[in-house]
């Protein structure tokens with residue numbers, strides 16, 4: 474199974490330019506997460522910081538107990554072996570054919586013989602559908618093939634963490650969906666922890682288990698996909714609807730007028746789309762079951778709209794097991810206290826320690842846009858405090874790290 478990546482209080486600047494500050498999130502092991510954000514918000518800088526290519530000034534990135542921001546170079550070298558990175562353009566060497574490009578990390582970082590290298594390279598090329606293209610140069614193939622070759626190269630060292638920078642850039646919608654399907658299938662086969670950086674709405678809505686969003690130098694949120702995809706935060710609604718009016722503008726520092734926000738508040742949050750399933754014949758994604766257990770443990774801390782979407786994914790047996798009653802009329806949720814601590818009948822692992830449950834608020838970031846009358850216009854209209862939805866949204870958006 475992939476390893477957990479814990480990011481705690483990370484801040485990065487270039488000179489006087491602050492890129493993002495105090496970013497905290499945990500990439501759950503073996504799950505697929507997406508980091509969204511408008512252009513220039515520092516998504517690629519975040520990926521490079523995770524793999525130790527850039528050094529944040531503050532905070533930690535802890536992987537297998539090693540803080541890669543402060544560890545000695547030799548420890549960083551070891552931790553980096555856990556990673557496979559697919560850069561935007563595939564980052565292939567133009568003068569090498571695909572076979573040699575994909576074999577490169579094996580020849581550089583291992584002592585494997587050429588026959589073993591050949592076996593591994595062909596296995597990975599088959600996984601990404603590139604068998605037969607071994608002798609092609611990167612300049613002779615399409616953008617989609619280059620991405621797949623980059624993915625094959627990212628896989629040859631059997632990574633436990635895969636970082637993917639904008640898999641959709643330069644691809645048509647069909648190739649994008651095919652690449653997304655490939656990533657989901659790969660996750661089923663190797664159970665690696667995957668983080669995808671993108672601004673493609675369709676990818677965000679269909680691929681990940683968890684979604685985060687960077688905006689104005691802050692991590693607006695990070696958590697189960699249902700939270701962001703049902704959020705009514707103006708910046709999220711604008712982004713998911715791909716609208717010109719709203720807090721996001723050509724300039725990062727755009728001010729939003731009241732009229733724009735009013736138009737935005739009339740927009741519906743797009744309905745949830747089903748998550749991509751693995752291709753028939755592939756192994757199941759074991760991360761799906763682990764995630765379900767994890768998310769159900771934190772269910773009551775989530776916004777009601779997210780709770781509803783999560784409960785809809787449960788079978789009647791799971792509803793009964795977790796102490797939720799099925800809706801009589803199709804309205805959700807009818808949530809009761811679970812009779813017992815959640816436990817799957819087939820669960821082999823011991824019950825989680827208490828503090829693991831207490832970790833949940835670390836996923837819940839305070840909003841940089843507090844909804845009060847003093848807030849700037851882009852923060853949106855304050856809603857009546859008595860509304861249960863609002864109070865629950867405050868619980869999701871307004872919680873400080875460490876608060877229960």
Ligand SMILES: Nc1ncnc2c1ncn2[C@@H]1O[C@H](COP(=O)(O)OP(=O)(O)OP(=O)(O)O)[C@@H](O)[C@H]1O
Nearest residue numbers: 487492510511512513514515516517518519639672
């Ligand atoms: N090595 C660097 N030195 C100085 N500034 C940098 C460096 N790398 C990135 N930046 C700056 O950091 C900011 C964020 O860049 P980044 O590429 O991470 O954004 P992004 O969110 O990935 O954008 P896009 O979605 O357009 O790819 C930009 O202003 C960029 O100019």
